[in-house]
Amino acid sequence: MVRKVPLETRVERRIARSKASAFVPADFTDLSDRDQVLRALRKLIHKGAILRVGYGVYARTKISTITKKPIPEQSLRVIAVEALQKNGVTILPTAYEREYNAGESTQVPTGLVIGVNKRVSKRISFNGRTVKYEKTARI
Numbered sequence: 001m002v003r004k005v006p007l008e009t010r011v012e013r014r015i016a017r018s019k020a021s022a023f024v025p026a027d028f029t030d031l032s033d034r035d036q037v038l039r040a041l042r043k044l045i046h047k048g049a050i051l052r053v054g055y056g057v058y059a060r061t062k063i064s065t066i067t068k069k070p071i072p073e074q075s076l077r078v079i080a081v082e083a084l085q086k087n088g089v090t091i092l093p094t095a096y097e098r099e100y101n102a103g104e105s106t107q108v109p110t111g112l113v114i115g116v117n118k119r120v121s122k123r124i125s126f127n128g129r130t131v132k133y134e135k136t137a138r139i
Contacts, residue, residue: 021074022082054124
């Protein structure tokens, strides 16, 4: 008799094998319908395997050596860039990044501002830190 593997386990295995650190429900639609995928993701959040960092954006976790609680495996910027690219947004350098790279400024960009090619309303945040977007023209 063949035993069917639960959806939660299949989603968890896919997250563990993936090189990405940010996930959206569309990454798992081939496994089941959206409602069941969201239910499995909620169970994984409860287990501490992933965190919800925005509406429809989830991040793989690691355990903090200080607080012993789950924190995102990658920086908030990396997670935001991956999630935006999965949603079809092109990432561009911000005005501050262009000035710094051109040697016109010594102010190092924080990384919490991301240059995008179109309006983005998705709020991505963790622990009081929120990613902001700057609509930038192509260079």
